[in-house]
Amino acid sequence: MTVEETSREPLARMEQLIEELNRMAHEYYTLDTPSASDVEYDALYDLLMKLEQETGLVLPHSPTRRVGGEILKGFTPHRHLAKLWSLDKAQTEASLLAWHTRVKKLVDQYNQANPDNPLPEPSFALELKFDGLTLNLTYQNGELVQAATRGNGQVGEGILAQVKTIRSVPLRIPFKEGTLEVQGEGVMFLSVLENYNKTAAEPLKNARNAAAGALRNLNPKTTAERRLDAFFYNIGYAEGVRFSNHKEMTDFLKDNHFKVNGWTRYCNTMDQVMEELRKVAGERSSFDFLIDGIVIKVADLRTREVLGYTDKFPRWAIAYKFEAEEAVTTLLSVTWELGRTGKLTPVAKVEAVELAGVTVQNCTLNNLGDIERKGLKRGLGTLVYIRRSNDVIPEILGKVTEEEEGEEIAAPEACPACGTALEWRGAHLFCPNKTGCRPQLIGRIAHFASRDAMDIETFSEKTAEQLYDERNVRDPADLYELTLEQLVTLERFGEKKARNLLDALEKSKGRELESFLFALGIPNTGKTTTKVLADHYRSLEGVMAATAEELQGLPDIGGIVAESIVSFFNDPLMRASIEKMLRLGVSPQVPEQAAEAAADKDGFFYGKTVVLTGTLPTLSRDEAGKLLEAAGAKVTGSVSKKTDVVIAGEAAGSKLTKAQELGIRIIDNEEELRQLLG
Known part of the structure; x- marks a missing residue:
């Protein structure tokens, strides 16, 4: 064997390993169908690294390049082969229909002038409009040679080192017959952001800024730490390749190992388009990534060529923008609200702002630690970012300008309802006055009667307040001592309403065990946990006697939840309440298996x-x-x-x-x- 053949052996083995590792990564990160375990992947990866160290050679498409390298001195300008266009925007159905009318008019005009070669009736491809950072990747003969931001559409910033850290971006593709330019969006999944913030010294405010900040960071290692992803949706330039419609183009992307989002819809009419828009607006919060609209494109590529472009936009596409889920406003004040468990939660009042179709004035802040992590300790009077998802109360993400300082947000020392000295339990403040703090007791009674708990019909929080104030009901067990005479004389109570409430209380005595346990309001437990307890122990006595060690052996129950359950049933006040209910005829039922x-x-x-x-x-x-x-x-x-x-x-x-x-x-x-x- 010659010296040349000997030196070629490690190189051939490296190529083989790279091909195998890239195939595994494509199956795992793009197709979501892993064919190998992490152990198998790591073993091959370690072998490749060993060969690279021995030879001193790292091939351009090696997965070891994804971890990030040296800190860059600056971004190099990159001129795109094909212009990256902005999209015209529609925020109402009327403006979208106006766009459709213009498209139809231009197609009709062309067909009248070219009757021998008419364009087809316009049909449409709908894609999610991702809220991240636009990427433009350049491949030459199958190798990724450049990645750039959009920039001004003609010249962007080269971010190849950063993009190589995204594991769903292929470093080498099957298409090797020339130059290819592919557009997509770099994103950070919301679940990844959540996990990142659990251990981050400086939590990131939102997924869009996290992705953009990582890709425009001169240290690729920072990009790698954020575990970004990317979806691809367009080919701007393809040497020697032609497509007849949008589906052919996206199929080409998939065949070349690009990650194409599964949500794509094809519609023949605008009625179908509108139906899909309304549907996805309702599903928006279920995605694990941010979107801010839907892109509607004419599906036929020859029609796209005929329609062409204005100075700014393609005439064949438009972005239907959803109402904003984030906004900027002023933080005015913070109050501390008391719940049924005695926990105090800070609630921020902000200057009224329109967000996702509603006027927002109150926002959630979890605890004092959350306030400090978000840089809001001295935030009163400053501009802040807020986000609203679905119909939940909006949350404050942080200050718009970190340097701006306002008045201090101070934690209370005494309960705002009863004046009792507050206690710190972990990250939260609690009022320990379980027997004399009005909001706690009313909250506990209202929760006990709620639908998922004892399901006491006609009962409401107003009823709980009325019974607390006028009939000395201080504990859920007291409900079962109420009489018709006590109820009929209450305001808004006639004999019929009083009898209905007493009938509902009587009926609730036979609720299933899982609902009774949920009604008790055990800290850190929800319906899933109480069902697990009921299914496993099948008796109230069994649950009350369980040890923390036993509980941790059950599904979904960790150390904190187990300790909460044991502490709850060891509390003399809670045991007394349960024993009183049992004496008054409450008998939690266990359904037959x-x-x-x-x-x-x-x-x-x-x-x-x-x-x-x-x-x-x-x-x-x-x-x-x-x-x-x-x-x-x-x-x-x-x-x-x-x-x-x-x-x-x-x-x-x-x-x-x-x-x-x-x-x-x-x-x-x-x-x-x-x-x-x-």
């Missing part, structure tokens, strides 16, 4: 612990959960090493990611789920 008994013990799901995440096409999560329980499965709310299967629908987020990390079996389509359910 008919479903489990009837389940096929040879069925796939029998005895398995299953987690549902995301949205299934035709089954609601409750429906799927009932079917799984009927098949003998235990349905839990969080993924752990004890989880056997994760059912992942559309827009599955951090639970799916954790399942992939733990190597748990994932069922990601409803048809397979139904087949396994039989």
Whole structure:
């Protein structure tokens, strides 16, 4: 063997390893269908690194380049081969219809002038408008040679080192016949942002700024730490390749290992377009990434060429923008509100601002630590970013300008309701006055009577306040001592309403154990946990006698929750309340285990612990959960090493990611789920 052949051997092995590792990464990060375990991947990766160290050679498409290298001195300008256009915007259905009218008019004019070669009736491709940073990647003969920001559309900033850290971006593609320019969006998934902020010295305010800041950071290692992702949706320049429609183009992207988002819709009419817009506006908060609208494009590429461009925009595409979910306003004041557990939560009053279709004046702040992490300790009177998702109360993300200082937000020392000295328990302030603090007691009674708890019909928080103030009801157990004579003389109570309430109280005495446990308001527990407790112990006595060690062996119950349950039932006040209820006839019921008994013990799901995440096409999560329980499965709310299967629908987020990390079996389509359910 010659010296040349000997030196070629490690190089050939490196090429082989790179091809194998890039294939695995493509399956994991782009296709979401991993074929190898983390251990297998790491072993090949370590071998590649060893060969690179021995040879002193790192090939351009090696996955070891993704970790980030030297800090760059600055960004190099890059001129795009094809211009990156902005999009015209529509924020109302009327303006979108006006755009459609212009498209139709131009197509009709062309067809009248060219009857022998007419354009087809316009149809449309709809894509999500991602809220991140636009990327333009250049490949030559299959190798990634440049990545750039949009810039002014003609010249951007070269960010190749940063983009190489994104694992879903292919460093080498099958298309090797020339130069290719591909456009996409760099994003940070919301679940990734949440995990990043758990340990970050300086938490990031939002996913869009986190992605943009990482990609325009001169230290690629910082980019790598943020675990960015990217979706691709357009080919701006392709040497020797032609496409006839949008689907052909996106299929080409997929075939060349680019990550194309699964939400794409094709519509023949504007009625269909409008229906999809309304639908996705409602689903917007379920995605694990930020979107701020939908892009509507004419699907036929020859029609795009005919329609052409204005000075600023393509005539064949438009962005339908949703109402903003973030805004800037002034932080005016902070009050501390007391809940049924005695915890005080800071609530911010801001200058009224329109956000996602409503006027916002109040925002949530979790605790004093949250206030300090967001740089708001001296934030009164300063400009702040706020975000509203779905119909929940908006949250403050942080100051607009970090340097600006206002008045200090001070934590109270005494309970604003009863004057008792407050206690710190971890990150939160609590009022310890369980027996004499009015808001706590009213909150506890109202929660006890609520639908998911004891389901006492006609009961409301106003009823709880009235009974507290006028009939000395201080504990949920006191409700069962009420008489008709005590109720009929109350304001807004006639005999009929009083009898209805007494009937509802009597009916509630036989509620199921899981609902009774939820009604008690055990700290750090919700409906999922109380169901686990009821299903496992099948008696109130068993739950009350459980130890922390026993509880931690159950699904979804960790150390903090276990200690909360044990402490609750060891509290003399709580035990006295429960014993009083039992004396007054409350008897929590445990349903027969008919479903489990009837389940096929040879069925796939029998005895398995299953987690549902995301949205299934035709089954609601409750429906799927009932079917799984009927098949003998235990349905839990969080993924752990004890989880056997994760059912992942559309827009599955951090639970799916954790399942992939733990190597748990994932069922990601409803048809397979139904087949396994039989």
